[in-house]
Amino acid sequence: MIFAVGFGASLGALARFGLTNYGKKHWMRQTAFPWPTLVINLSGAFLLGLVFALNLPAFVYAFLGTGVLGGYTTFSTLNTEMLSLADSGKKRLLKRYLLASYLGGICLLTAGYYLGTVL
Amino acid sequence: MGAVKNYLSVAFFAFWGGLARYALTEAFSFYGTALANLLGCFLLAFLTYFFLRRTNARAWLNTGLSTGFVGAFTTFSSFNLDAFKMLAAGSSLPALLYFTGTIVAGYLCAWAGKKAADFAATKMLERG
Numbered sequence: 001m002i003f004a005v006g007f008g009a010s011l012g013a014l015a016r017f018g019l020t021n022y023g024k025k026h027w028m029r030q031t032a033f034p035w036p037t038l039v040i041n042l043s044g045a046f047l048l049g050l051v052f053a054l055n056l057p058a059f060v061y062a063f064l065g066t067g068v069l070g071g072y073t074t075f076s077t078l079n080t081e082m083l084s085l086a087d088s089g090k091k092r093l094l095k096r097y098l099l100a101s102y103l104g105g106i107c108l109l110t111a112g113y114y115l116g117t118v119l
Numbered sequence: 120m121g122a123v124k125n126y127l128s129v130a131f132f133a134f135w136g137g138l139a140r141y142a143l144t145e146a147f148s149f150y151g152t153a154l155a156n157l158l159g160c161f162l163l164a165f166l167t168y169f170f171l172r173r174t175n176a177r178a179w180l181n182t183g184l185s186t187g188f189v190g191a192f193t194t195f196s197s198f199n200l201d202a203f204k205m206l207a208a209g210s211s212l213p214a215l216l217y218f219t220g221t222i223v224a225g226y227l228c229a230w231a232g233k234k235a236a237d238f239a240a241t242k243m244l245e246r247g
Contacts, residue, residue, distance in 0.1 A: 001140070002138060004139055005137050005141045006134040006135070006137050006141075007134065007135045007193040008137065009134055009136060009137020009140075010129075010130040010131070010134045010137070010140070010191075011130075011164045012133070012137075012191065012192045013129050013130065013136070013137075013186065013187055013190055014126060014129060014130050015133075016135070016190060017125070017126065017129045017186050017187075017188070017190075017225040018126075018180075020186075027134070037222030041196070043193060044196040045195060045196045045200075047130060047196070047200045048196035048197065048199070049199075049200065049201050052200055062141075065197075066137070066140075066141055066144070066197070067137055067141075069194075069196045069197075070137060070140060070141075070191070070194040070196065070197055071133050071136070071137045071190070071191035071194075072196070073194050073195035073196040073197075074157060074190045074191075074193050074194070074195060075156040075160065075194060075198055075225060076156070076159035076160045076162070076163035076164075076189050076190065076192070076193040076229070077186075077190060077193075078225075079160045079163075079164070079225045079226055079228070079229035080160070080163050080164050080167050080229050082127060082226060082229070083164060083226070083229045083230060083233060085213035087153060087172065098222075100224060101195075103216075104217070105195060105196075105198075105199045106199050106202060106203065108197040109196070109203055113203065115211045116232045
């Protein structure tokens with residue numbers, strides 16, 4: 001169980017690191033809006049809702065849910081990015097980022113959950 | 120070569136970050152997730168702003184600790200799932216408190232982490 005969580009978290013974090021590096025290069029050319037983290041967190045929330053609804057065996061859930069998706073999404077980067085937007089006086093982007101993350105996160109998780117119950 | 124080193128570092132440290140969060144949730148259920156998230160906000164802001172001042176620090180270690188360990192230690196998806204579970208169980212007030220409480224506290228913890236980094240960096244500069 002412990003190995004499943006740890007190994008899953010490694011995989012999730014690698015995906016996050018790769019996507020962040022890619023996104024910073026291609027999606028943030030003309031804006032300071034943290035698109036990579038937003039995409040990661042929203043997709044991760046959707047997938048966790050889905051995985052949770054599927055009622056998988058505890059071992060599989062520990063790997064996929066707690067490990068991979070827990071390691072893929074991040075709460076600390078979101079807050080540090082909001083802090084840096086506030087520091088550079090980008091109030092408007094900060095407001096949009098906050099709303100998109102938190103409203104989008106709970107909506108997409110719910111959507112993922114209902115998709116999972118249908119499957 | 121530097122890129123490979125960074126990816127390996129992220130994978131290695133994320134293993135332990137994920138495990139640390141798992142241990143906290145096993146011990147304290149959703150309080151564990153909240154604790155990991157808030158602690159992680161402080162730590163990441165601290166590391167980010169501290170290393171900004173000290174560019175001579177090893178880049179792969181910085182990436183491993185912040186993106187790997189703290190990134191995997193905190194979680195956005197479980198935070199949403201925990202709020203959703205409370206809501207689904209019919210406890211809408213605790214769900215709302217948990218949701219908004221974590222949002223506000225997370226930001227405050229990140230802010231405190233930045234202040235602590237500024238303080239630590241100034242102290243180190245004073246000492247030379």
